[in-house]
Amino acid sequence: MLSPQALLGALLLSAVPSALADTCQAPIDHPGEPYSYVQPRNTTILADGHSLSVLPSPNMTGNGGWETALVKAKRFVSKLTLEEKSWMATGQPGPCVGNVLPIPRLNFSGLCLQNGPQCVQQGDYSSVFVSGVSAAASWDRQLLYDRGNAMAKEHKAKGSHVILGPIGGPLGRSPYDSRTWEGFAADPYLTGVCMEETINGMQDAGVQANAKHFIANEQETQRNPSYAPDANETTYIQDSVSANIDDRTLHEIYMWPFANAVRAKVASAMCSYNRVNGSHSCQNSYLLNHLLKGELGFQGYVMSDWGATHSGVASVESGMDMSMPGGFTLYGEEWTEGSFLGKNLTSAVKNGTVEVSRLNDMIVRIMTPYFWLGQEKNYPSVDASVGPLNVDSAPDTWLYDWKFTGETNRDVRANHSAMIREHGASSTVLLKNERNALPLRKPRNIVIAGNDAGPLTQGPNLQANFEYGHLAGSSGSGSCRFTYLSTPLDAINTRARKDGSLVQSYLNNTLLATEALTSPLWIPQQPDVCLVFLKSFAAEGEDRTSLDLDWNGNAVAEAVANHCNNTVVITNSGGVNVMPFADHPNVTAILAQHYAGEESGNAIADVLYGDVNPSGKLPYVIAYNESDYNAPLTTAVETNGTWDWQSWFDEELEVGYRYFDAHNISVRYEFGFGLSYTTFDLKNLKAKDSTPANLTALPAKRAIQPGGNPALWETVYTLEAEVSNTGDVDGFAVPQLYIDFPASTPAGTPPNQLRGFDKFHLTAGEKKTVKFELMRRDLSYWDVTAQDWRIPAGPFTFKAGFSSRDFHARKTATLIKA
Numbered sequence: 001m002l003s004p005q006a007l008l009g010a011l012l013l014s015a016v017p018s019a020l021a022d023t024c025q026a027p028i029d030h031p032g033e034p035y036s037y038v039q040p041r042n043t044t045i046l047a048d049g050h051s052l053s054v055l056p057s058p059n060m061t062g063n064g065g066w067e068t069a070l071v072k073a074k075r076f077v078s079k080l081t082l083e084e085k086s087w088m089a090t091g092q093p094g095p096c097v098g099n100v101l102p103i104p105r106l107n108f109s110g111l112c113l114q115n116g117p118q119c120v121q122q123g124d125y126s127s128v129f130v131s132g133v134s135a136a137a138s139w140d141r142q143l144l145y146d147r148g149n150a151m152a153k154e155h156k157a158k159g160s161h162v163i164l165g166p167i168g169g170p171l172g173r174s175p176y177d178s179r180t181w182e183g184f185a186a187d188p189y190l191t192g193v194c195m196e197e198t199i200n201g202m203q204d205a206g207v208q209a210n211a212k213h214f215i216a217n218e219q220e221t222q223r224n225p226s227y228a229p230d231a232n233e234t235t236y237i238q239d240s241v242s243a244n245i246d247d248r249t250l251h252e253i254y255m256w257p258f259a260n261a262v263r264a265k266v267a268s269a270m271c272s273y274n275r276v277n278g279s280h281s282c283q284n285s286y287l288l289n290h291l292l293k294g295e296l297g298f299q300g301y302v303m304s305d306w307g308a309t310h311s312g313v314a315s316v317e318s319g320m321d322m323s324m325p326g327g328f329t330l331y332g333e334e335w336t337e338g339s340f341l342g343k344n345l346t347s348a349v350k351n352g353t354v355e356v357s358r359l360n361d362m363i364v365r366i367m368t369p370y371f372w373l374g375q376e377k378n379y380p381s382v383d384a385s386v387g388p389l390n391v392d393s394a395p396d397t398w399l400y401d402w403k404f405t406g407e408t409n410r411d412v413r414a415n416h417s418a419m420i421r422e423h424g425a426s427s428t429v430l431l432k433n434e435r436n437a438l439p440l441r442k443p444r445n446i447v448i449a450g451n452d453a454g455p456l457t458q459g460p461n462l463q464a465n466f467e468y469g470h471l472a473g474s475s476g477s478g479s480c481r482f483t484y485l486s487t488p489l490d491a492i493n494t495r496a497r498k499d500g501s502l503v504q505s506y507l508n509n510t511l512l513a514t515e516a517l518t519s520p521l522w523i524p525q526q527p528d529v530c531l532v533f534l535k536s537f538a539a540e541g542e543d544r545t546s547l548d549l550d551w552n553g554n555a556v557a558e559a560v561a562n563h564c565n566n567t568v569v570i571t572n573s574g575g576v577n578v579m580p581f582a583d584h585p586n587v588t589a590i591l592a593q594h595y596a597g598e599e600s601g602n603a604i605a606d607v608l609y610g611d612v613n614p615s616g617k618l619p620y621v622i623a624y625n626e627s628d629y630n631a632p633l634t635t636a637v638e639t640n641g642t643w644d645w646q647s648w649f650d651e652e653l654e655v656g657y658r659y660f661d662a663h664n665i666s667v668r669y670e671f672g673f674g675l676s677y678t679t680f681d682l683k684n685l686k687a688k689d690s691t692p693a694n695l696t697a698l699p700a701k702r703a704i705q706p707g708g709n710p711a712l713w714e715t716v717y718t719l720e721a722e723v724s725n726t727g728d729v730d731g732f733a734v735p736q737l738y739i740d741f742p743a744s745t746p747a748g749t750p751p752n753q754l755r756g757f758d759k760f761h762l763t764a765g766e767k768k769t770v771k772f773e774l775m776r777r778d779l780s781y782w783d784v785t786a787q788d789w790r791i792p793a794g795p796f797t798f799k800a801g802f803s804s805r806d807f808h809a810r811k812t813a814t815l816i817k818a
Ligand code: NOJ
Pocket: 097, 115, 164, 212, 305, 306, 392, 477
């Protein structure tokens, strides 16, 4: 372990001294003062707003199945020179969004890291899958696995070794965060399942997954520091926002999905842009050394988000293993040549500031997943066509002479479009369906309205909030390049032609919302149905300022409904929209389709026409008013102190539905809600076996494996219930289990927390048994004193049903006696 003096010395020897004001783990109540001590490892109790130092960074052990790969990685690393090791920990501009240089003498062709969470971002002739939020809305484990697996096959065929995804955070603390669509659900349990299935799918295809963004990256505003106007000036004007979180919330909400990711043996994790409890995520030794590598037993490597490295030695000692994009550093929004690592890391090792054993562990961590997944054997070369599509480092910025082999412009789509169409339909959430509006029954006269219905008008890569065009993905690093896009306009016209229907389209929102509808456009007779397609754009870099639909969408919905007595509204949005038009008596149906990928149009037509019975469920809450949501983003810091951007996560565990339930606030559509064309019932919730007699409140201390103490992942209690399809059509049921913890659980425990779900097909009248297997972690809270997961004493109430507010059966049980 480094002594306090050595650590401070190390900081001062770091690459860019003027950036060192922050390299310490500065407690936020003493901004600017270097931390003058190093907290001994076993006393790391996280205080709210302070991040403690935990050193040294644990070496990987290969635990949990990577032992053989570890041996190969160590052998490989033993052949590297110091310079090669330093550069392997440091990115380089090149064809992929992140590049690790090849080492031809060792037959190592380098690493290609590519975005992202919905597709191969830089891929022509590749597929655009359903977005993360859509996949989460499916509540379908198989779908999540298949999506991850197919996406990874495309990445592999284009030569990517690492996919920069999936996203466990932002989790959706606030609906205004603009990247929640890249991730999954505003709930740690559901997001955890999504992470695990996606990672398994990706890595089973031989591609490394990357769990990002670690951690509490819950807003875009001030995610990066602001710098003085001169790009070479490294002094911050103001540092990036600090997410200040208490220990229990960190464990039970934000870290929870990352624990699932680590259990799935995710190859890498990306430390985020924001600070956490006063210290940058990528140099926060409490987060990286203690929680991620220590408590969770993470065996892979920590890579920085692009430009999230703010120090050399401090980051390395704090557990960051790879700095991206490396050869360049982000100052404000400008990329400047030079890295905190690279040759500075070589010097730090040479002058003894960083021990070579730490550098060795960094490279061993980077290379073990590579060997574990067999990426050294016949891995496809990087397709040259990805280079010119690279928005992070254009070809004229490349320093290395990258060589390309193999076919260019590879078509990697295989037959994925059929699957994407199915996924798009099964993730669509039916929110309202009155007067039997849906499914459509050969309507004779159809109106298609709204600027979201038609083709893309500004190119295949959605880089902004364009007025015209169907929104099936969005912008930023999670953006995709559509090889083709099935739009609602196309898909519905195709259906309508078969039925001989009349179709009238009105795609101009301004016209719809203002002038034209003073007298109805559609003559001669009242349409049978008006399908209104509306959208809202959310993308990296800038948070949402409104939860309304864009382009005057609410007014369009109202105006159409004023003239059409069977108005069906379909939204394509990154997340929450408040929906005032839902109260309009002529709005008979509403569907939330989110960003549904390249088959979006066909998928929505499948649902509208009843070929697919909708089964998606909301992965967040739709409130009545914007003002009903808690946890506002930190956007209006009007003082100019360096460390003034502080975001206090004071709502603690009351994230999403947990808040609405704790305060009994009525909502328009609750978490977990979604209609079907049939109806379901659930009854007889009971324990499968008797309560284990010898269950202890704290888990047995077992050797840490990926995911943490394996005792946390053992099923300790199983419930089952009978689910039946009570309607007259076949459909998919999504039974859900929520837990109300015993009264002995510390204050602030939300009344309902999702801890189990399943999805299965039931023919009309059919019954099946659903089983909810509860693992120790599911039944525990994080005890900040014991620093462990504790099953509380006293009676639990288990509630099962079809949403967070639709419980059909309850059961109480005491697992631990008081
Ligand atoms: C920044 C984003 O936060 C991250 O998700 C992405 O992978 C990198 N840029 C690279 O594009």
